[in-house]
Amino acid sequence: MSEPSARSDLPSSPSVPPGPPGLLRSSGLVGSMTMLSRILGLVRDMVIARYFGAGAGADAFFVAFKIPNFLRRLFAEGAFSQAFVPVLSSFREQKSLSEVQRLVNAVAGSLGLVLLGVTLVAMLGAPVLTAVFAPGFVDDEEKFALASDMLRITFPYLLLISLTAFAGAILNSYDRFAVPAFTPVLLNLTMIGAAIFLSPLMATPIMALAWGVFIAGAIQLFFQLPFLMRLGLMPRPRVDYRHEGVRKVLTLMAPAIFGVSVSQINLLLDTVLASFLETGSVSWLYYSDRLAELPLGVFGIAIATVILPSLSRKHAAESRDQFAATLDWAIRGVLLIGLPAALALVLLAEPLIATLFYYGEVTARDVAMSGQSLRAYSAGLLAFMLIKVLAPGFFARQDTRTPVKIGIIAMVANMVFNLILVFPMAHAGLALATSLSAWLNTGLLWRGLKKEGAWRSQPGWGRFLLQLAVANGALVAVILYLSAPVDQWLAVGGLRRSADMAVLVTAGVAVYLVALGLAGIRLRHFRQH
Structure with missing residues (x-):
């Protein structure tokens, strides 16, 4: 990535190439809203730690919450958004508002019907899902039953939050970034309220968190609807799988499931293997992952959120130079924030865990064990953030096959790393395996973009x-x-x-x-x- 010789004799040129107009402001807006959400998310986790610690009940809830949350990231905010936003941007650039409305209606009806079916099946088969995603719980009858019961309550969150993500994708495509970025704040406030006020009223206090997840899903969806009405794109659901836009979204979505969400699949594999380890391992991974996701969510996802619509419009307008410059700007932005964040998390792992979670039922050993996995996750933080901005370089050009191939390679590598590292390092080995596979994923994505000319080194x-x-x-x-x-x-x-x-x-x-x-x-x- 050397500086071109034609510019090497210009010492007065800025070290950072000109950024696309509006992207920094939009990234800052999304980042500030996301920062508020993440801070409240940490408060939420502090409340959960204080009330429930890292015992069997907390392990069961984190599994019951992680399954629909994982599917939400995989299908809704992951594959669906990456497939839908480029198609919607193309319709916005090339077609009338009435045709955009028909696309929104058809996608809303088709997506909603599929999600409703998946939700009903999952609720009926909750014990099966629990056995698949946390097989280590099977031998502990009480923990397994508790996780299954909570999963029946939390799984409808997938339906509600996926529709919320659909609404947010429309708003983002029209550069209305603040509302979708603020919406997760409502989840954290609801869960905090459930832990403090609802848990004392329940025979099994931890069940209050499951109900908090369900209630939060409904609140987040209804919060965004008035803003869609103001935009003039309030969905009127209509099932139409033959609509050209729906077919295009489905075509792009299938491979995008792997391309955009490999890191989430890797984190879920960590949970599966951690369920076989000593009690507390799932919670240690959860608490450390939450801290690692703070800079990822505030900065990495914020930049990715605002560049996808921009890249999609530049691709539709065939502006190759602006496309490459936007991608380069995003990579530099991630390095500017991600590198110091990763270093700080490595150096302050235990102090941060102690500051946020060393209360109530959390022990000094929980702090030490969570610190180990936080350091391991921090080693891959920069890679996680780069994936978030490199993948849109493919999706904006409606190329989902390349990230799929790369994603499969990274996922297989993660499984291999897991098996190698879990024995000597236990739960921390699972976190380190995820980081190593993320770096492999990042390297392959970057090489692919450079080879195709989508990213070119700027001066x-x-x-x-x-x-x-x-x-x-x-x-x-x-x-x-x-x-x-x-x-x-x-x-x-x-x-x-x-x-x-x-x-x-x-x-x-x-x-x-x-x-x-x-x-x-x-x-x-x-x-x-």
Whole structure:
């Protein structure tokens, strides 16, 4: 990724190529909304940890929640959104508003019917699904029964949240990013309320969380409908599988299931294998994954959300140069945020876990074990984020086959890594295997985009990487200087831990931003036309 020689004699040129107009602002908007959601998500997990710890009940709930949540990411926000947004963008560019409305109606009816059927079958076969996704629970009759009962309550969330994702995809396609980004806040608020206020009223308190998931799905869907009405695209569902747009979405969606969601499949495989390990392993992976997903959701997914409609429109308009520049801008944005986030999570794994979750039923051993898997996930954080912006480079061009091939390779590699690492490293080995397969996935996606000419190196990469190295070196130095041993974090109260972590994070962010400025990186390099 060297800088072209024709530009090498221009030291005054910015190290970051001009960013597409509006994308930085939109990414910041989505990122800020997602940050609010993720912060509340951490509060939600802190409440769950305080009330339910990392015991059998928590393990059962996390499985019952992870199954529909996994399918939601796989089908709704994953394959469906990546297939639907390019088709909708094409209709928006080339057809009338009435034809766009007919597409929305046909997709709403066809998608809704399939989801309703899947939901009913899954509720009836909840024990079978539990046995498939958590086979280690089968020998524990009480845990298995509890997970199956909760799954019957949580699975309709797939239907509700998939329709929510459908509504959000329409809004995103029309550059209405704030509402879909804010919607997950409602899930976290509802679950917090269920844990605090509903759980004391139930014979089995952990069941309150399952009902919280169900209620949250309905609230999120109805929250977005008024904004679709304002846009003039309120769906009037009509089952029509012969509609050209529906056929195109289905054609793109089938392979996209693998291409966009390999990391989710890998995380689910971790849960399956963790169910065979000691009690608490599922919860340790869950808590560490939640922390690793904070920067992924706030920045990686935010950038991916705003570039997909933009890339789709540029492809429809045959603007190859702008397409390549947009993709390059997104990759640099991910590196700017993802690299320091990964380093911070590695260095502060146990202190972060202790600050957020070391309350109530959570023990010092839970902190140590969760810290191990957090470090392993952090090793792949940058790869997870890059996948989110590289995959749209294929989907925007309505190429879903290439990511499928790459996804299958990465998934098989993850299985191999799991079997190699689970024995010496237990649950942390599962997390590390996921990270290794993510890097393989990233490398293959990047190579494919470069080979097809969809991504071309823009001027200034060498200088940009040097600037990143300087700034991240300064970040690591300040963290190592200010951070205390884990025992000291565990010995003080929650308020002191929170205050110390706030000081540490603020100092780290400030030093990183100052170092970036001294190295020559400016915000205008990312936002100028």
